[in-house]
Amino acid sequence: MKHLYNKIQPFVHVIIILSAMFYHGCAMYYSRIMTRDEVYANPVEVGWVKLMDSSEVLFNGGVTINNLSAGVTGVTADGAETYIPGEKIKELQTALPDAVLFDKEKVGDLKEIHLKNNISVRPDDSGFAYDAHTGRLSCRTEDGKPFSSQAESVAKYFTELPDTVSIERFFADTTISVKSVLMKPVNLVLTFNEPGAGRLPAGDMAMGYTTAGDLVTIPMDQIAFFIKMEGSAAGVAGNVGIVLGVLVVIAIIDLMTNMDADIKLDLQLK
Structure with missing residues (x-):
């Protein structure tokens, strides 16, 4: 019996110590509700939040509190969680036309092109022109600026413009889905994954990374409780x-x- 115990003795010691520390560790931490003043003063101490709809969000490293203007938010085609404030929105697009193949004989029919860097170019009433010798598309844009680029720099050609909605109507009618946004000042086009862009009203927002690594933005008035884990x-x-x-x-x-x-x-x- 003594010989057997001597063999397993180290394992018994480890199990006893770890078990004791585990049960003690369970009692080392507790959670408490933070006041709003505490959250604004030390937002990095927020461990998780309980929302008004009873769902919970766990954060890794706390949150930051930012006062944001009304805008749209969502996951773009490249997988990035994005927030676009209203003052940077030039156009909310609800339906996108089909792209067409380039035809140098029908360049005059083009209403818009998207460059490979996702910049949108729309000509004024004179339309686009194509120089077969240089292979360049050119126009004066609807903003009155001269434009010229090699055709191989163009990703998409359109003979129709997208359907759009004003930001006021978008916020008023929750049945409307926005597929993409045309942004100021360079006419950058951001396309959103389904279900499209979401509405973010103006106000203070809690922003942070969840334990799953996702960046989330939550209006403060949608949060019922802020919870801090304390030792x-x-x-x-x-x-x-x-x-x-x-x-x-x-x-x-x-x-x-x-x-x-x-x-x-x-x-x-x-």
Whole structure:
């Protein structure tokens, strides 16, 4: 029996210590509701939030509080979580026309082109022109600026313009879906994954990365509680005390086991 115990003795010690520290560790932390003042003063201490709809969001590293203007938000085609403030929105696009193949004989029919860097170019009433010798498309844009580019720099050609909606109507009618946004000042086109862009009203927002690594933006008025995880003041000292106490118990167990084995051996010798 003593021989068997000596073999498993190290494993028994480890299991006893880890078990004690685990059960003690469970009591080392607790959560409490933060006041709004605490959140604004130390937003990085927010561990998770409970929303008005009873759902919960867990954060990794707290949040930041930002005052944002009304705008749109969503996941773009490249997988990025994006927020676009209203003042940077030139056009909300609800339906996109089909792209057409380039035909140098029908360049005059083009209403819009998208460059490979997602910049939109729309000509004024004179339309586009194509120079077969240089292979360049040119026009004066609807903003009155001269434009010229090699045709191979163009990703998409359109003979129709997208359907659009005003930001006021978009916020008023929640059945409307926005597929893409034309942004000021360079006419950058951002296309959103389904279900399209979402509405973000003006106000203070809690922004942060979740434990899953996703960047989220939540209006403050949609959050019921901010929760902070706090540790016991005696956490470290408590663990040290637990380990020392367990070591004493282990020593006693070892001593009694050895004594028991020695007594049995003495009895057998007699």
